Amino acid sequence: MEKRIVSFSPPDISELEINEVVLALKSGWITTGPRTKLLERRLAAFIETGKTDIDTESEPERWKNRVVCLNSATAAEEMNLRILGIGPGDEVIVPAYTYSASASAAVHCGAKIVFVDVQKNGDAASHMPEMDYEKLEAAITEKTKAIVTVDLTGIVCDYDRVFEIVERKRALFIPMKSKVNPLDALSSRIQQALGRVAVVGDCAHALGASRIVGGVKKYCGAIADFSAFSFHAVKNFTTAEGGASTWRELPGIDNAEIYHMLQLLSLHGQDKDALAKTKIGSWEYDIIGPWYKCNMTDIMAAIGLRQLDRYLSLLARRVEIIKRYDEVCDELGIFHLVHHTPIMDSSNHLYLIRLPGFDEQKRNAFIELMSEQGVATNVHYKPLPMMSGYMAMGFDIKDYPNAYDYYRNLVTLPLHTLLSDEDVEYVCAALRNAFEKTAK
Ligand SMILES: Cc1ncc(COP(=O)(O)O)c(C=O)c1O
Numbered sequence: 001m002e003k004r005i006v007s008f009s010p011p012d013i014s015e016l017e018i019n020e021v022v023l024a025l026k027s028g029w030i031t032t033g034p035r036t037k038l039l040e041r042r043l044a045a046f047i048e049t050g051k052t053d054i055d056t057e058s059e060p061e062r063w064k065n066r067v068v069c070l071n072s073a074t075a076a077e078e079m080n081l082r083i084l085g086i087g088p089g090d091e092v093i094v095p096a097y098t099y100s101a102s103a104s105a106a107v108h109c110g111a112k113i114v115f116v117d118v119q120k121n122g123d124a125a126s127h128m129p130e131m132d133y134e135k136l137e138a139a140i141t142e143k144t145k146a147i148v149t150v151d152l153t154g155i156v157c158d159y160d161r162v163f164e165i166v167e168r169k170r171a172l173f174i175p176m177k178s179k180v181n182p183l184d185a186l187s188s189r190i191q192q193a194l195g196r197v198a199v200v201g202d203c204a205h206a207l208g209a210s211r212i213v214g215g216v217k218k219y220c221g222a223i224a225d226f227s228a229f230s231f232h233a234v235k236n237f238t239t240a241e242g243g244a245s246t247w248r249e250l251p252g253i254d255n256a257e258i259y260h261m262l263q264l265l266s267l268h269g270q271d272k273d274a275l276a277k278t279k280i281g282s283w284e285y286d287i288i289g290p291w292y293k294c295n296m297t298d299i300m301a302a303i304g305l306r307q308l309d310r311y312l313s314l315l316a317r318r319v320e321i322i323k324r325y326d327e328v329c330d331e332l333g334i335f336h337l338v339h340h341t342p343i344m345d346s347s348n349h350l351y352l353i354r355l356p357g358f359d360e361q362k363r364n365a366f367i368e369l370m371s372e373q374g375v376a377t378n379v380h381y382k383p384l385p386m387m388s389g390y391m392a393m394g395f396d397i398k399d400y401p402n403a404y405d406y407y408r409n410l411v412t413l414p415l416h417t418l419l420s421d422e423d424v425e426y427v428c429a430a431l432r433n434a435f436e437k438t439a440k
Helices: 017-029 033-048 074-083 100-108 133-139 160-166 182-194 253-267 298-333 360-372 401-408 422-440
Strands: 067-070 092-096 110-114 144-150 198-202 208-211 215-217 228-232 245-246 351-354 410-413
Touching: 033 067, 033 245, 067 074, 067 253, 067 298, 074 100, 074 160, 074 182, 074 198, 074 228, 074 245, 074 253, 074 360, 092 100, 100 110, 100 144, 100 160, 110 133, 110 160, 110 401, 144 160, 160 198, 160 208, 245 422, 253 298, 298 351, 360 410, 360 422
Parallel strands: 092 110, 092 144, 144 198, 198 228
Antiparallel strands: 067 245, 208 215, 228 245, 351 410
């Protein structure tokens, strides 16, 4: 077979996205504005949270929306924790097997992170390295304020189980006391309304993924209490950099308050955004709090609007590639994730394989052989307790043996929508060759 160069995850940008960006640039409105607001409404409709009439731009309609677009998932994760009032003295539970942002957002807020190991070989059905739910339950204390569930690779966690656990632990939960500043006052009401540890989804990989939860099919972003999406360049759906904060209906809390507060948090605590200030005579604004700056621009939203038009067909192509990889891995006896089960459809973001009997050294030799054949692979992820920044905080991978075990023989194959059928066959042939050489 003639050598090909197969890159790992290039963005799939068509003329549609390019033309929309040009229109945004020519429109005279390039920061947060009409395109960002339209993307929020369309995403809300897509993931079915706060579904609104997407063509209505009036303020009250906008505030029924349960999506706020931001500049990254990391920012969305932090804003979600901030609106929940999480800070010093609080504990946030995070799986040891994830990307840094799932944990660093809690560190930014001043909370203590508590890592929980994953299940041995991952979830029984999907094999995704989900938290060990017994260990999760045991880790909940009176200080626990949030659990970060990570829908890694686009596979949706067992939220029925997570919600059962937080319900069982209700008696331990102590909501924060109401304070005078508007953010603390809202956070306190949200904590009282929940009356339990908050479930905060890291859905960075999972736009369009769904699962039956409580007997009903729900999309990621509408399952956890608050969720964060990433639209980074390597994700299924991209705005170059970007992300969104989403939430589900919180009983007793007016949705407009959450939408408005997330906007304030992401734009200096300023009560009028640039668009609102352009209205004649509307120069004056207040700063409600000295907050953050992580808004999405209309240039980013322009990419997102046209990506969303194409998104279902992009997902369908990913499913085709996964089916082919599954066939070859099954034939070779290589373990792989199961992206679709009777109760769950993933967003097909990453294709993880685990090479049977391999240690780190053999796995790295396999990666080297793939690379020599022109195929870029990756490892998602080296567990956080193995990273120097987290080791310096006192974490030790010895306390998370299942996370280490999962990582040591793991490889991520290229999975993206610029792969032709011939590329996919080439990756399969390279995989077969590298596996046969290294498995000996
Ligand atoms: C699991 C997970 N969470 C969060 C993030 C952060 O996303 P962003 O780059 O949009 O901040 C990533 C990025 O790769 C991720 O993989």
